[in-house]
Amino acid sequence: MRRGFDYRSHGMHEKRNFILILALTVGLIWCGWAWFYSQDEGLTFMRALPSLFVLVIALWLTYGMTLEDRLSDTLLDIVGSHYFEADGVCLFPVIRNSEAGPELSIYYQNRFENPASVIVHLRPTGNSFEVVSGASDIHIAFRVSGGDVGVIHQPIRVPQLLQGEIVELKMVAVSHYPRSHGTRWRRREGRPCGSMQIDWAGNAMKTGAHEVDGTIELKNPVTLHLAMPKVCFASEGAIRAWRQELIS
Numbered sequence: 001m002r003r004g005f006d007y008r009s010h011g012m013h014e015k016r017n018f019i020l021i022l023a024l025t026v027g028l029i030w031c032g033w034a035w036f037y038s039q040d041e042g043l044t045f046m047r048a049l050p051s052l053f054v055l056v057i058a059l060w061l062t063y064g065m066t067l068e069d070r071l072s073d074t075l076l077d078i079v080g081s082h083y084f085e086a087d088g089v090c091l092f093p094v095i096r097n098s099e100a101g102p103e104l105s106i107y108y109q110n111r112f113e114n115p116a117s118v119i120v121h122l123r124p125t126g127n128s129f130e131v132v133s134g135a136s137d138i139h140i141a142f143r144v145s146g147g148d149v150g151v152i153h154q155p156i157r158v159p160q161l162l163q164g165e166i167v168e169l170k171m172v173a174v175s176h177y178p179r180s181h182g183t184r185w186r187r188r189e190g191r192p193c194g195s196m197q198i199d200w201a202g203n204a205m206k207t208g209a210h211e212v213d214g215t216i217e218l219k220n221p222v223t224l225h226l227a228m229p230k231v232c233f234a235s236e237g238a239i240r241a242w243r244q245e246l247i248s
Helices: 007-034 045-066 074-080
Strands: 084-086 090-097 099-109 116-126 137-146 150-155 166-178 208-210 221-227 243-246
Touching: 007 045, 007 099, 045 116, 074 099, 074 150, 084 166, 090 166, 090 221, 099 116, 099 137, 137 150
Parallel strands: none
Antiparallel strands: 084 090, 090 099, 099 150, 116 137, 116 166, 137 208, 150 243, 166 221
């Protein structure tokens, strides 16, 4: 069993739909008997009741199989409703001051059943924090499994002059589903955040932060204003490494 996936929620959804299908089958048999084999004539109570039962079950099953989310919108509970999306993978970047030191935290949520590769590209418009020494742009790649909700923890260095200040960045993000999106498990879409050109076929997907130059064309980027921590602290001997954490 893959860690992090909400199997209980998904399993209960499938079990309920199976019970509804059985109930609909019984209702159709009951309705057929009431209309074709009973001795009543016209629309009587004994004919109206199974017809109403079939209608209610059919509507409930249609909603459960086409409109209802199979997984809860966990990202909505964590960061609110104003998150972004890259073609099926929702994203929300924030700056956190953990016990190990300041970090860029990128929350993500896959709305579909199949795994995807994701690249988030941030470009500062002025002075900013640092991820890769000497690089201006921030280029972070990671993989997500179907339905996953998680967070990327990327250690950063915040210059003293920026501590407590607001940093402006441009952001784009792209995702790639090698086996297509598959079934949609969450309906709610995030706001568009722009894109960039990626040769998914020619480049092997390497996770983590990568050094890039500022020549990559960002198409319709969104503007972020991220608050830097007022005091940046770090525990002695703390491990400062990129990591990916599954939430659900």
